[in-house]
Amino acid sequence: MPELPDLVHVEAGLRAAVVGKRITAARTGDPTVLRIMVSEPFPGVLVDRTLAAVERRGHFMRFALDNDLVIVINAMLVGRYRLVPPGSEPNKKDPRSLALALVFDGGAPALHYLDDKRMGKVYVARAADEPTIPIYGQLGADVLSPAFTREAFGALIARRRDQVRAFLMDKRALASIGNAYADEILFAAGLHPKTFCNKLAPADVDALHDAIARVLNDAIAEIRKRDEPIEVKVRDFLKVRGRDGKPCVVCGTTIRAVRVGDGDACFCPHCQRETRKLFVNWTRLNDGG
Numbered sequence: 011m012p013e014l015p016d017l018v019h020v021e022a023g024l025r026a027a028v029v030g031k032r033i034t035a036a037r038t039g040d041p042t043v044l045r046i047m048v049s050e051p052f053p054g055v056l057v058d059r060t061l062a063a064v065e066r067r068g069h070f071m072r073f074a075l076d077n078d079l080v081i082v083i084n085a086m087l088v089g090r091y092r093l094v095p096p097g098s099e100p101n102k103k104d105p106r107s108l109a110l111a112l113v114f115d116g117g118a119p120a121l122h123y124l125d126d127k128r129m130g131k132v133y134v135a136r137a138a139d140e141p142t143i144p145i146y147g148q149l150g151a152d153v154l155s156p157a158f159t160r161e162a163f164g165a166l167i168a169r170r171r172d173q174v175r176a177f178l179m180d181k182r183a184l185a186s187i188g189n190a191y192a193d194e195i196l197f198a199a200g201l202h203p204k205t206f207c208n209k210l211a212p213a214d215v216d217a218l219h220d221a222i223a224r225v226l227n228d229a230i231a232e233i234r235k236r237d238e239p240i241e242v243k244v245r246d247f248l249k250v251r252g253r254d255g256k257p258c259v260v261c262g263t264t265i266r267a268v269r270v271g272d273g274d275a276c277f278c279p280h281c282q283r284e285t286r287k288l289f290v291n292w293t294r295l296n297d298g299g
């Protein structure tokens with residue numbers, strides 16, 4: 011999915027291009043992606059409304075309109091945003107992957123939200139009903155907020171009995187970390203992805219907290235520096251994610267992929283050692299070995 015650093019870049023691009031503009035038309039290539047939580051039908055409910063603000067919240071993008079309406083998008087696995095220069099919109103039928111197109115006045119580019127897998131969701135709701143939007147209404151701590159202190163993080167992880175990678179990716183605990191940055195954060199903290207939260211020493215917990223801010227902020231800075239169009243996902247600077255089979259940038263050991271929970275984690279077996287005995291090997295104990 012577009013992850014937090016990608017979405018910070020998207021947020022900045024959208025703010026510069028379309029905030030303050032009036033919507034003159036809205037379309038979809040696949041109505042099943044839309045969740046219209048108001049009585050007025052799409053697209054009329056959005057037309058002639060001014061886009062007052064764009065804000066990333068966790069892994070969601072929130073668009074505030076001038077009439078107390080919001081559009082909230084969960085881009086899920088492959089959703090992406092694109093700005094289309096005025097006059098260059100295709101005149102053929104919209105593909106199903108075009109989940110939402112917003113056309114603006116005043117020479118602004120159109121905004122397309124594209125989703126090839128159509129797993130994302132586009133919610134249109136009254137601002138008062140936002141808390142009822144699934145996951146979005148229950149998002150956990152904003153990991154970029156100043157309130158996300160070592161103490162706040164320590165209190166969250168102290169309650170957990172699951173593997174640390176699953177905890178990092180639990181959107182109701184932390185908003186929001188996906189597959190790629192979970193791997194990068196664990197690498198930066200030197201923790202094996204199968205480590206259990208309740209096996210972490212206090213120093214590990216602090217290292218993990220520090221790694222979250224450092225990895226995400228470094229990625230935000232790198233993506234900002236590249237300044238690619240907002241639909242481009244810049245990932246070539248990542249140290250472990252997508253690099254299985256290649257040498258670790260720190261020690262040269264081959265990066266491996268391993269199944270953790272319901273996803274694959276990439277890690278360096280040398281930099282992220284499974285130092286603690288996580289599973290008792292009963293067979294060996296019975297053998298007296």
Ligand SMILES: [Zn+2]
Nearest residue numbers: 258261278281
């Ligand atoms: Zn290494």
